[in-house]
Amino acid sequence: MFCQVIIDIVHENVASPFTYRIPEGMQLQPGQRVSVPFGRLQKEGIVLSLTEQCELEANRIRNVIEPLEEYAAIPPELMNLAEEMAREAHCPLAETLRLMLPAQMRGGRVHVKTERTACLNVTREEALSAAEREKRSPKRAALLRFLADENIHTVKEITSLVKDPNEALKKLAADGMIRLESEEMLRTPGNVFEQPEDPGFTLTPGQEEALEEILPCLNGKGGRFLLHGVTGSGKTEVFMAAVRSALNYGRSAIILVPEIALTPQMVSWFRSRFGPVAAVIHSRLSPGERFDEWRRIRRGDARVVIGARSAVFSPARDLGLIVVDEEHESTYLNDHHPQYDAREVARKRCDRENATLVLASATPSILSFARARRGDYMLLEMPRRVMNRPLPEVEIIDMREELENGNRTVLSGALRKALKDCSARGEQAMLLMNRRGYNSFVSCRTCGYVVKCPNCDISMTYHMASTDGLLRCHYCGQMMKPPAICPECGGKYIRYFGAGTQKVEEEVHKLLPGVTTVRMDYDTTGGKDGHGRILEEFRSGRARVLIGTQMIAKGLDFPKVTLVGVVAADMTLNLPDYRSRERTFQLLTQVAGRAGRGERPGRVIIQTYKPEDPVIGYAAGQDYRSFFEDEFRRRRHGLYPPFTLLVRFLTESVSEDAALAAANRIEQGTRKMLEAHPEWQKKLLLISNDAPSVKVLRGKNRRHVLMKLLVSREADEMIAAMNELSREEYENAEVWFEVNPTTMM
Numbered sequence: 001m002f003c004q005v006i007i008d009i010v011h012e013n014v015a016s017p018f019t020y021r022i023p024e025g026m027q028l029q030p031g032q033r034v035s036v037p038f039g040r041l042q043k044e045g046i047v048l049s050l051t052e053q054c055e056l057e058a059n060r061i062r063n064v065i066e067p068l069e070e071y072a073a074i075p076p077e078l079m080n081l082a083e084e085m086a087r088e089a090h091c092p093l094a095e096t097l098r099l100m101l102p103a104q105m106r107g108g109r110v111h112v113k114t115e116r117t118a119c120l121n122v123t124r125e126e127a128l129s130a131a132e133r134e135k136r137s138p139k140r141a142a143l144l145r146f147l148a149d150e151n152i153h154t155v156k157e158i159t160s161l162v163k164d165p166n167e168a169l170k171k172l173a174a175d176g177m178i179r180l181e182s183e184e185m186l187r188t189p190g191n192v193f194e195q196p197e198d199p200g201f202t203l204t205p206g207q208e209e210a211l212e213e214i215l216p217c218l219n220g221k222g223g224r225f226l227l228h229g230v231t232g233s234g235k236t237e238v239f240m241a242a243v244r245s246a247l248n249y250g251r252s253a254i255i256l257v258p259e260i261a262l263t264p265q266m267v268s269w270f271r272s273r274f275g276p277v278a279a280v281i282h283s284r285l286s287p288g289e290r291f292d293e294w295r296r297i298r299r300g301d302a303r304v305v306i307g308a309r310s311a312v313f314s315p316a317r318d319l320g321l322i323v324v325d326e327e328h329e330s331t332y333l334n335d336h337h338p339q340y341d342a343r344e345v346a347r348k349r350c351d352r353e354n355a356t357l358v359l360a361s362a363t364p365s366i367l368s369f370a371r372a373r374r375g376d377y378m379l380l381e382m383p384r385r386v387m388n389r390p391l392p393e394v395e396i397i398d399m400r401e402e403l404e405n406g407n408r409t410v411l412s413g414a415l416r417k418a419l420k421d422c423s424a425r426g427e428q429a430m431l432l433m434n435r436r437g438y439n440s441f442v443s444c445r446t447c448g449y450v451v452k453c454p455n456c457d458i459s460m461t462y463h464m465a466s467t468d469g470l471l472r473c474h475y476c477g478q479m480m481k482p483p484a485i486c487p488e489c490g491g492k493y494i495r496y497f498g499a500g501t502q503k504v505e506e507e508v509h510k511l512l513p514g515v516t517t518v519r520m521d522y523d524t525t526g527g528k529d530g531h532g533r534i535l536e537e538f539r540s541g542r543a544r545v546l547i548g549t550q551m552i553a554k555g556l557d558f559p560k561v562t563l564v565g566v567v568a569a570d571m572t573l574n575l576p577d578y579r580s581r582e583r584t585f586q587l588l589t590q591v592a593g594r595a596g597r598g599e600r601p602g603r604v605i606i607q608t609y610k611p612e613d614p615v616i617g618y619a620a621g622q623d624y625r626s627f628f629e630d631e632f633r634r635r636r637h638g639l640y641p642p643f644t645l646l647v648r649f650l651t652e653s654v655s656e657d658a659a660l661a662a663a664n665r666i667e668q669g670t671r672k673m674l675e676a677h678p679e680w681q682k683k684l685l686l687i688s689n690d691a692p693s694v695k696v697l698r699g700k701n702r703r704h705v706l707m708k709l710l711v712s713r714e715a716d717e718m719i720a721a722m723n724e725l726s727r728e729e730y731e732n733a734e735v736w737f738e739v740n741p742t743t744m745m
């Protein structure tokens, strides 16, 4: 027998499989990891297929050294998926196969934790009577009696009862009285959150209706749904019930969340409701824990998996359901090699494995909603909050007027008053400020010089003295002392402009002395369980005001929050990206939706310099439909995705010339391609070669070639050709190729 093996090296030259002979007596199956000779080295690989015959000369074929596990690490469904993804992303199969395994497994650095066990090889009665007869060794007699008690079986437990039992155990094993074995132990990660009781709600009519559509699919051929329910409509209960039903049918389920650290509530709900059949894939698991969770899933012991985007590759047995919660989040996109969209992968898996896909959001992505309208997903709508709770009342504050009235602080009069009232009533508030730090930029009053990062073409942010009083670059982490005099003109008047979360927190302290606040942003959430601690501080009621970046907008459910303030709504709206309107709408609607989820009604205050912008109005009215229609029209008109595909080549080099030369070569290469394929020409709507909005990043000069392609069959071939182009060697420059890139910066 022979097998084709994909070597775990991502390189053009080793992209195709290599053939090895399977030595006599070795059993292998596709998906199994093996160790093979490769050149003068020994490498890991994955068995792709088995064959009886082989065309190569017998003496040129080498033997598989050994399987790395007894079982196929990658089940057949995932082998197929990896092949399809490699084809579509035009990348080596080794690259997509890596997605299917926990990183710790490659290179063999994890070990399976085992524990030695002892158990009787005879009946209890025989053991007890043998213990009577065991006059020569009281130790052996004691061991037999202990082992007759079924609760004791690990050697560790025995050691705590009988001193130095090893010799005696060996003798008993040699006599055939007992068996010594080793058992795989799994490290089940601890839970840092308290376990809530299952509340056992009676479902609302809206929830019932949605479930009535989903449930019949779970035991059959599957289905695809977009669950669009306003904030607080109870979408979580709907998919929890669906998960339970899938389990009842003996199938498993995967729940994807945008970022697991931000969903402690959901995680603890899952743990408390599904107990040990739930596996949580958390980025802060230790490598060993992660590997063990993966093995529990692979063995079918864990049948509900909850995790961020990479959990979509979990080897769940008999997959029945994949839920993508907050499906509009951009964290579902992986922009590193290989590029993938977890929502698309989920859809592929469901199709192949006859499973049901449920995408859930209060603000679906334009792409998903457009598909639902086309009938590709069944649209399930829940337009009302649970218990008919009202959606929050939203007020828009024009910050230009505040300025005219002499208010130069970050909080408007209305927001100040609302915060005071809320605090006086003993309720909680959340404030969104989508920038961390204290001041957003520092500049010279005399000449206008702005302090920028020496490595990046980006202004530095001032972080307050309580952290370190330094300027920081939010892109590369560079830090420096704020200048005392202007390096350009020598001027002495340095001004600090703009605001970040630290400044907002300071303003709140001034306004509400003695009130405890918590801040949640990149600076405060480092360390083990930074998010969990902050959320718990707020959930418990110890902190009254939560101030944070967009992290606080994601699906949190705090019933005591009655006020939400958006300090600067325009921040995301002004980004140079065709999705900035969509992102702003989602962010504002989501954060507004955090208010009034409990018994008391909520109020939202949105501060903006552009109150007339329709996006702000749609968000204020939680009017998804109008936003969608407007945005869809705009995308069609401006020829943006989903009507077109945006393709971007990004070149980076320490040398400005090399980055430019690479971009020019790409542009010329593309133009040549078009000459060779006249039928491609009308599919290409635009080709531009210029500097991106961030011209220098982490010390590298950047340049990008942007193209717009009409969605078509030709576009697929063009992308394949362009991908080839991007993988060529460029002198002194790196080239990144992306289709519909996550960021245009």
Ligand SMILES: Nc1ncnc2c1ncn2[C@@H]1O[C@H](COP(=O)(O)OP(=O)(O)OP(=O)(O)O)[C@@H](O)[C@H]1O
Pocket: 201, 202, 203, 204, 207, 229, 230, 231, 232, 233, 234, 235, 236, 237, 361, 362, 386, 387, 554, 555, 556, 557, 559, 593, 597
């Ligand atoms: N049938 C029900 N009866 C009473 N309360 C419910 C019911 N279903 C859900 N809830 C409660 O309503 C609140 C909102 O539910 P949930 O968090 O699932 O909303 P959601 O639709 O996911 O909202 P968002 O999109 O804003 O995250 C939660 O506190 C939840 O416990």
Ligand SMILES: [Zn+2]
Pocket: 444, 445, 446, 447, 448, 449, 486, 487, 488, 489, 490, 491
């Ligand atoms: Zn100056």
Ligand SMILES: [Zn+2]
Pocket: 453, 454, 455, 456, 458, 473, 474, 475, 476, 477, 478, 698
């Ligand atoms: Zn920088």
